[in-house]
Amino acid sequence: MLYPNRRWNRLTKRALGLLLAGFVVLALACGPADAGLFDPKSFDLDNGLQVVLIEDHRAPVVTQMIWYRAGSADEPLGKSGVAHFLEHLMFKGTRDVPMGEFSETVTQNGGRENAFTSYDYTGYFQTVAADLLETIMRLEADRMTNLTLTEEQVVAERKVILEERSSRVDSTPTGLFFEQMNAAQYLTYPYRIPVIGWESEIRTLSLEDALEWYRTHYTPNNAILIVAGNVTLDVLRPLAEKYYGVIPQRAQPVRGRPHEPPQLAARRLEMFHRQVTQDTWRRSYLAPSYQWGERRHALPLQLLAQVLGGRSTSRLYRDMVIDDQVAVRASAFYSATDVGPSQFFLFAVPRGDTTLDVIETRMDSVIAEVLENGITQEELDRTKGFLLAQAVYARDNVQGAARMFGEALTNGRTIEDVESWPDRMKAVTLDEVNAAARYVFDKSRSVTGILRARQPS
Amino acid sequence: MKMIRRTVLLLAAVLIWAVPPSGVSAASIQEVRSPGGITAWLVQERSIPMLAVEIRFRGGASLDPAGKEGLANLLSGLLDEGAGDLDSQTFQGRLEDLAISLSYNAGRDGFSGSMRTLTEHTDAAFHLMRLSLTEPRFDQEPVERIRSQVITGIRSREQNPDTIVGRTLFEKLYPNHPYGRPSRGTSKSVTTITVDDLRAFVDRRFAKGNLIVGVVGDISAERLSGLLDQAFGSLPEAAENSVSVANVVPVAAGGIEVIRRPIPQSVLMWAMPGIKRNDPDYFAAVLMNYVLGGGSFTSRLYAEVREKRGLAYSVYSAVVPYEHSGIVLGGVGTQNGQLAESLSLIQTEITKVAREGITAEELEAAKAYTTGAFPLSLTSNARIAGMLVTLQVLDLGIDYLERRAGLINQVTLDDVRVVAARLLDVDAMSVVVVGDPEGVETTP
Numbered sequence: 046m047l048y049p050n051r052r053w054n055r056l057t058k059r060a061l062g063l064l065l066a067g068f069v070v071l072a073l074a075c076g077p078a079d080a081g082l083f084d085p086k087s088f089d090l091d092n093g094l095q096v097v098l099i100e101d102h103r104a105p106v107v108t109q110m111i112w113y114r115a116g117s118a119d120e121p122l123g124k125s126g127v128a129h130f131l132e133h134l135m136f137k138g139t140r141d142v143p144m145g146e147f148s149e150t151v152t153q154n155g156g157r158e159n160a161f162t163s164y165d166y167t168g169y170f171q172t173v174a175a176d177l178l179e180t181i182m183r184l185e186a187d188r189m190t191n192l193t194l195t196e197e198q199v200v201a202e203r204k205v206i207l208e209e210r211s212s213r214v215d216s217t218p219t220g221l222f223f224e225q226m227n228a229a230q231y232l233t234y235p236y237r238i239p240v241i242g243w244e245s246e247i248r249t250l251s252l253e254d255a256l257e258w259y260r261t262h263y264t265p266n267n268a269i270l271i272v273a274g275n276v277t278l279d280v281l282r283p284l285a286e287k288y289y290g291v292i293p294q295r296a297q298p299v300r301g302r303p304h305e306p307p308q309l310a311a312r313r314l315e316m317f318h319r320q321v322t323q324d325t326w327r328r329s330y331l332a333p334s335y336q337w338g339e340r341r342h343a344l345p346l347q348l349l350a351q352v353l354g355g356r357s358t359s360r361l362y363r364d365m366v367i368d369d370q371v372a373v374r375a376s377a378f379y380s381a382t383d384v385g386p387s388q389f390f391l392f393a394v395p396r397g398d399t400t401l402d403v404i405e406t407r408m409d410s411v412i413a414e415v416l417e418n419g420i421t422q423e424e425l426d427r428t429k430g431f432l433l434a435q436a437v438y439a440r441d442n443v444q445g446a447a448r449m450f451g452e453a454l455t456n457g458r459t460i461e462d463v464e465s466w467p468d469r470m471k472a473v474t475l476d477e478v479n480a481a482a483r484y485v486f487d488k489s490r491s492v493t494g495i496l497r498a499r500q501p502s
Numbered sequence: 503m504k505m506i507r508r509t510v511l512l513l514a515a516v517l518i519w520a521v522p523p524s525g526v527s528a529a530s531i532q533e534v535r536s537p538g539g540i541t542a543w544l545v546q547e548r549s550i551p552m553l554a555v556e557i558r559f560r561g562g563a564s565l566d567p568a569g570k571e572g573l574a575n576l577l578s579g580l581l582d583e584g585a586g587d588l589d590s591q592t593f594q595g596r597l598e599d600l601a602i603s604l605s606y607n608a609g610r611d612g613f614s615g616s617m618r619t620l621t622e623h624t625d626a627a628f629h630l631m632r633l634s635l636t637e638p639r640f641d642q643e644p645v646e647r648i649r650s651q652v653i654t655g656i657r658s659r660e661q662n663p664d665t666i667v668g669r670t671l672f673e674k675l676y677p678n679h680p681y682g683r684p685s686r687g688t689s690k691s692v693t694t695i696t697v698d699d700l701r702a703f704v705d706r707r708f709a710k711g712n713l714i715v716g717v718v719g720d721i722s723a724e725r726l727s728g729l730l731d732q733a734f735g736s737l738p739e740a741a742e743n744s745v746s747v748a749n750v751v752p753v754a755a756g757g758i759e760v761i762r763r764p765i766p767q768s769v770l771m772w773a774m775p776g777i778k779r780n781d782p783d784y785f786a787a788v789l790m791n792y793v794l795g796g797g798s799f800t801s802r803l804y805a806e807v808r809e810k811r812g813l814a815y816s817v818y819s820a821v822v823p824y825e826h827s828g829i830v831l832g833g834v835g836t837q838n839g840q841l842a843e844s845l846s847l848i849q850t851e852i853t854k855v856a857r858e859g860i861t862a863e864e865l866e867a868a869k870a871y872t873t874g875a876f877p878l879s880l881t882s883n884a885r886i887a888g889m890l891v892t893l894q895v896l897d898l899g900i901d902y903l904e905r906r907a908g909l910i911n912q913v914t915l916d917d918v919r920v921v922a923a924r925l926l927d928v929d930a931m932s933v934v935v936v937g938d939p940e941g942v943e944t945t946p
Contacts, residue, residue: 103547103549103881104877104880104881105877106877106878106881136799145799148798148799148800149800149867152797152798152799152867152871153867153870153871153874154870154871154874155870155871155872155873155874155876155878156874156875156878157798157875158799172878172881173878174877174878201809201810201811201812202812203812204811204812204813205808205812205814205815206815207837208767208812208813208814208815208816208835208836208837209815211766211767211815211837212767212769212815212816212835213815215766216765216766216767217662319661319764320661320662320765321661322657322658322659322660322661323654323657323658356594356598358591358594358595358598363591367590367643367647370646370647373647373650373651373654374651374654394658396650396654397650427595427598427599430599430601431598431599433601434620435601437550437551437552437601438552438601438618440550441550441552441554441882441883441884442881442882443881444881
């Protein structure tokens, strides 16, 4: 695991994992799609549910995704993990639809489904033959409001989640270390708490906690419905009204995110773990996003991350891996889409006997060079061309597009924001990227992490 | 993060789940034969100005010479690191400037390449692919760089429970066969691979005779035909293999091996002899497995181990065919104190299916899923191109998409009963556990 794990799924399967991995690359490389590429249509129901349609008629397939503006960063203190817990429990059936029937309906027709929870949202999706759209809309609308849970189901599912935590965090040194890094980065912002929750708090989550979360957040005015694939607006609108339109809205939950105080001191973490067989180095800098802090830097930072560390022609790889031969990997990563404060990551794996001290010194000198002289126009132009081409490839993956729009809209951006991304990206100047670099590379807002093989004697 | 783990399974997963596409029918697949004798299967898709090309050479990492394990894998990382007059950075820069993606991957039974290009750069993309396959440079800097990356990767995973459990299981199943070796090699074997070894691989194993091509996108058959000759026309007629891979039945001695590690969760994998893809009972086995542990949220293992008792997040089984062998395998991850109970539940469910087969309702559900999932998975050009290659590799015929549902639907309850009785046998089940399980020990 290179970068923090931000999405948690009901089931992690190899095939699905690959799909999601592909999506992350796409979203990262391409950010949103090209203007007019997807040309989504959108309308609102009277109860406040926003509906978005992305048409793709190449195949008789349709994907339904429902996104709730409720993620782990919205959880009450002491209840970490409840958003993800409820996500699992949403598969336990409703008043009228017994447990298993929804999943069986999807799979009996060859479809697939899953769900995911992140800091800022929770989502559910199914991909099915287009003629099954009405059925899955009926079932998804039903569980927005009619979920029923028993104590027995809650107890068993809590154990499942503890196993999930065990295998995805507690059994992996990198998973554990990222939790520590995030807890060190954020002073009060809830991104300091892992999406899956702290083990001690997961153990205390109750049936009532889950239902309270459900009642508060699962209301149509707090959700976005994305439908992508072989369907038209004429077909979709009446179905949306029939099944989702009848759900009464409840009070709009207030997103009360705390103000993150300024970080004034660089932090440094070192962890030794017996399972580690290769030392690694990473650093995160607190960074603005599209929605938080100095937003004007967000788009330039996306370009900066690509110039520095996206590919094998990027600066970090060229300098540290090819020219100096001190590292086998050296990369940068930044996500602009978070509602709250984001992070700009640097990561390196030393080559052979190279020490982490050498890695850090070299990384610092690459950053110093960027701060002093900036990146070059050639680097910027090349990166822009690459990202624009990715937008064409994005059209080959309508489910990825659905995910992009879902995340953007859930986190407070608009369809226009997404569609205009390529044009805005093209317009970013060299000065803007270099200004963003000077803004973000402030060591006093960083956490440097060293993960080592064993305790030195 | 998790999916990258059981690398041995990935290839198999492709064969099992990553079946084929949707707006695609047998009628839309054309066979294109170039003047130079290269054959490709093509699906035209004009709605997006791009092209996806998948190729495979038969023969993969299993053909790596003893002591040179990891040769095919190392090569797969080096073909795009400089070719012809273009050194590594120039080659990578050219790909990037034209937004062409080109990558190679070494599987156990085949060596694959994937290329994706915008229509406007089609000629350049085929040209770069040709260079990478026929004139790779193997300059010292990229060779040592990629070698160090591979070795670092191997070392990073050494203490990963999933890596240990998978490696140990395959060593037990295939003690004297290439399938028992790690296809990425070991630190030691990768260190010994020379540029001569890499060149010999390219000279001997890339040939017209073992090449398979699938293309999807914005291109005419005529244009493709010319490009096929440009890209692959200079390859030799036939591959020569200094080693051959024998058909093999995996060891079925049963028994448990516990590898003690101080971790809270035990990771378990099990396997028993399975079947190959060309076995007439293949679909009966696939349907059987769907009911046992293949169906994500609906299988018996999912219901018993996860849904009812909350013992695990991940519990599964799979029918995995290789070219020269086949296995049925599965796994679970659970707290050390629950490992014995989980294993016992899994064995009980296996035995139940072996003795009683499955119910008529389960068979219908499995058929509906298996017939329906195939078209639903064919939603992108790249996936469809991959499917075109798979159909040719397995020799399933160009009309397979039309026949597939029929082949599945003709499977009877009796067929499943017969194949279950033939394959599922807990006495033949090899089990490997990594962790600190209570009440489970290595059997003598």
